[in-house]
Amino acid sequence: MSERTLRIPALRLGIGSGRVGLILGLVLMAAFLALGLSPLLLDLPPPEKMNLLARLAPPSPEHPLGADHLGRDVLSRLIAAVPVSLGAALVTMTAILVISLPWGIVAALAGGRVDMVMMRLADIVMAFPTLVLALAVIGFMGASLEASIIGVAAAWWPSNARLVRALVLSASQRDFVHAARLGGASRMRVVLRHILPQVLPPLAVIISLETASVLLALSALSFLGIGVQPPTPEWGAMLNEARPFFAQAPHMLLAPGLAVTLAVLAFNLVGEGLRELLDKREPYLW
């Protein structure tokens, strides 16, 4: 490690860009949380309430974001979609972790033939393009929110398991882990007290970035009409419903698309910000 001291660190101008991104991402996440909770405080029309007189109405004091093709209030639908869109992404991410964490940890620690078989199995699933596999699973289950969650989880877990395995493998080769093992610590204790704490920070980066891509995939599936089914409000599904009224009512397109973008951006910013905080390398300058 002695050569590290020779490196010339780049000038840090105040707080790094990564930290700004991290804070911005956290603020966005908090904003979505507040938006999701806002029906408790605000007096909004119910998201399913139709008012055919207000069909395709542009933004007005009565409908701040306008109304859709059935005269439903876009703002209240947008807010009602927060728990659906974000909830689906979080459920999917949990499902992915429930499979990939044990898979990666066991493969890394067992080593040898067990490791090889487990990784080959993961490779087979990974050999399909992720969205293609998700589409196939949905095709056989029939289009629904549950099917799209299962499809995305089934397609996304192997790459996650691979990353977990790589992290655990490098963590378990540290000297103090060997020392703990030689000191007679049980296998469980080594994993929980010595390996997992090392793995958690990089894992947080991965989880945040993966949640962003899962959110994108799920809303894309809803947009294609094979995820969340109408009349349930969901951002992708709202965009899909807005497609025929593209030229007449552009306001129907703006809000849901912006909502997906900002939500994905929040997770990407947090992931990237965390990665930058953890990254200790400094490039040489010329």
Place this chain on the structure above:
Amino acid sequence: MLRFFLIRLAAAIPPLLGMSFVAFAIVALAPGDPVMMELRAMGIVPEPEDIAALQAQFGLDKPFLPRYFDWLMRAVRFDFGTSVATGRSVMSEIAIHLPATLALAVSALVGAVVISLALGAFAVAGNRVTGVGLRGLTILLVSVPSFWLALLLIHVFVLNLGWTRLVGDGSLPDLVLPALTLSLGAGAGLGRVVYERVRAEKSEDHVRLAIAKGLDPLRIMLTHIAPRILGPLATAWANTFGALLGGAVIVESIFGWPGLGQLILQAIAQRDFPVIQAYLVFMGLIFFATSLIADIIVILADPQLRRRLGHE
């Protein structure tokens, strides 16, 4: 060298078998009896003996594994049966739609590679401010869903500027907007990979030595860093191509591009299992071949691996 390629191809057989098994198992385990569904679709109230006869005709009375081998034997001859929805052979449906999807995915990949190299070069060459700006731009582009980007591009270029039309006939000019939609997001993602790899290489000692020797930055970039990042980039390109094959479905549905996306969405709506199965197999095969090519590039780009290969 030839021996290496043969070994590499032989090593591809187990995963291919595994993939075919996955594709078969998803259908075999899918809820609903295909015979009953087809009879119901034809409006026939079936007698039990009719069902048994039909099941025997399609080989559905056999156990799981023999059915898999029957299916595999037909699949290697590209015989995936007939589409339930159209009654035509699945293979002819795929043959009609596959070229359009491949054209879209390949042109999007080319666009993404060009965009990523430009973004990466700007980020590396620029100062701190441009670097931060480019990083912000790439994060934003990666976060914009392709379906929304497509709608925005249509709004600007078709409705407002009138530069191109929306309902095309599958000719080359109609490819520009869909390919651009796909390549913006993918290019931003790849640009980050380029930037990350260059940054990682710049932290290496051999680059420090080159700087100390007084080589000019462009030369260090081209002779010290570029060869080292080619392998990882090839892998990233292959992965991006897989993502583009899947992402093509979304863009095709918006732009009305006559590719496999239209076919698969129709098949999902009509529960046309043979078509879905063939789609899964073909996309898997194409992605698999792409990854194989990337693996070979990784080896050819690494002098140490190449030398070891020569000695074998």
